[in-house]
Amino acid sequence: MTTSLWGMDINVWANAAIRLQIIVLVMTVVVMGLIWAERRILGRFQQRIGPQKTGPFGLLQSVADAVKLVGKEDLRPKNADPWTFELAPFLVFIPIFMGFVVVPFIAGWNISVLELGLLYFVAISSVNIVGWVMAGWGSDNRYAMIGGLRAAAQSISYELPLVLSLVSVAMFAGTMNLDEMVRQQAAVPYIVWQPMAFAIFFIAALAELNRAPFDIPVGESEVVGGPFVEYSGIRWSMFMLAEYAGLFIMAIIGASVFLGGYIWPFGEELGRGWQLMLISAKAGLIIFVVFWIRASLPRLRIDQLMGYSWKVLLPLVLLQVLVNGLILVNGWSEVILGVTGLAGVVALVTITGRAANRPRSILARPAAVKVEAA
């Protein structure tokens, strides 16, 4: 059985192996670049310089870090569960990389065009939570266990708004093929018609990726790194690799589904180089905002996090799906969709602001445990 790779006929398995090899190599480089970029950008936000000594502008900092991490001893706590502990990094790392199969970087450059690409992405990207819980439980560390359980709760809560925000676009597009969705945005990107879905997608993606302000599972000041606390060397670096690869894939998906991906909205189709630059710019913008948020927002508390998902994001995104359905059934204009979406964004901002500024009498929770009088 043969398939085509760059115009050549080639064995199916060899083809798959070559494509996978490309993903892993490209992703490793991209992740290193992202880590460097984050450190430089955070440095700027914090009035410092960031890495600068290794190579020009510190570009080789990630390489130096990788070499250091590979050289470190691979420790396993004595009481840790051997299998769970050692398998966990792979279970975090592999699903993220599997997601890359469907990502439409530029026209004709995806590894594979799946008819249900969006569904595949959504399904595969949530598998890694198993790895988090395994890491948390298998480390035999209490911080790690709390972190792992927090990760599970968070991932389950934010999976729904994330999926539904993508569903509302898929309804509108009438397809789950990511490549097809990108091409449909030749005139107007979907963010114009579905601004609230994008806002919710962005928030839920932050939570899915455990990035600030939703970095509760790894909260440095509380659980000291959460599930990773006992990991060292190459296993730890796998978690980091997965984290930044996840950020990258989420940014590309966001750029493709909402911002029009590699499509230039004005005029002719672009050449490959320009397409690559366009998608990089769009994804880069999303990634920059993620870094920006990390530099300026405190962490939410676990109950606030859950409440925000179930009480704010989920109802709003369900409403969005309902409005989409109404418009599709009745054949109304897309403009209504855009207007309702904007109203939704306003509602989201208002509700968030009001939730934060509630009077203290509501906020103050009675102590769950009685304290003896002083």
Add this chain to the structure above:
Amino acid sequence: MVTERAREFDTQDLLINVGPQHPSTHGVFRMVLEVDGELVKDVIPYIGYLHRGAEKLCETMDYRQGIGFMDRTEYLAAFNAELSYVMAVEELAGLEVPERAQWIRMILCELNRLSSHFMFLGAFGVDTGVMGTPFIYGWREREMLIDLFEEISGDRMMYAYFRPGGLAWDVTRNFKERVREVIKSSAQGIKDFDGLFTENEIFVARTKGIGYISAEDAIDYGMSGPSIRASGVPLDVRRDEPYLKYSEVDFQVVTGQHGDVFDRYACRLQEMRESIKIIEQCLDKMADTGPIMPEKMPRMLRTPPGEVYMRTEAPRGEYGIYLVSNGGNRPYRLKVRSACLSNLQALKQMSVGLYVADAILVLGSIDIVLSEVDR
């Protein structure tokens, strides 16, 4: 009656050891949290990891040598700690401090309050989960202040600049201009923190309504400083028992109403503005030249027998020195009344019933310095 099935699902509380090596215990403090899921059911604090016996050591040295130990008990506000000590010695020895030295002391103490509170804002910001930004902001402003302290005293943290009777040496000639320069940048720094935190939805949602302590309980625990003022108790040694020249300057005692973590933060921020006001008034009233030590100072300072308790308002609260002398050139007994130690006692009451993340914030909001707690 407990059935078999109920016993099967019986849960056990988890003990989490926070510290002595933990990113947010602000030093070598250890607290064991008993948690049920994410809820804190009990807090058991352990202190003493940083005990160096500073009080006892002071008894083996003469009065001048003790100043350095006072710096090291409260390393974030060393001027304030020194002040209590030298004032206690002056009280015992009956020394009269020249007016200009008093103004300079006041300016330096208020500047030290600023630098200490900047440190609090930075560390507290990191506790709430911002990655490093508030810390660097606080550090930047504190750096300016510390540079100034270095110019004046020759050291960045352990100044040993106040001496019984006055100051070790005169301030630099451009002192006033430099202080004006520095408080200008501090005022901007306070504004920056206002922008970063005070209206930040997540910060407000995280800090409002948690770690509550009532005014009565705060008084019972012997809390002091911004931690008690946030509960609405206008307790400020600077106003209640004016020392130095505090009776001649105009400032407000900032109090909160709710006694929660946000109020403790807001009180400190507002207090910094008041400090800047005090410094400006001091600069206007201070003479440009004049003596900084009494004219007749004995070569070796000896005190008559007696005892004295001298308290001042340090950034964290009432910093008191109890000094007993039986004649001679060294204290017979020295006891430091540490504000942090008393404030820390309320930790359990404030954090039981909260989430783990909030317990960390409550600890951060008391703003402890472990070397002052353990001494």
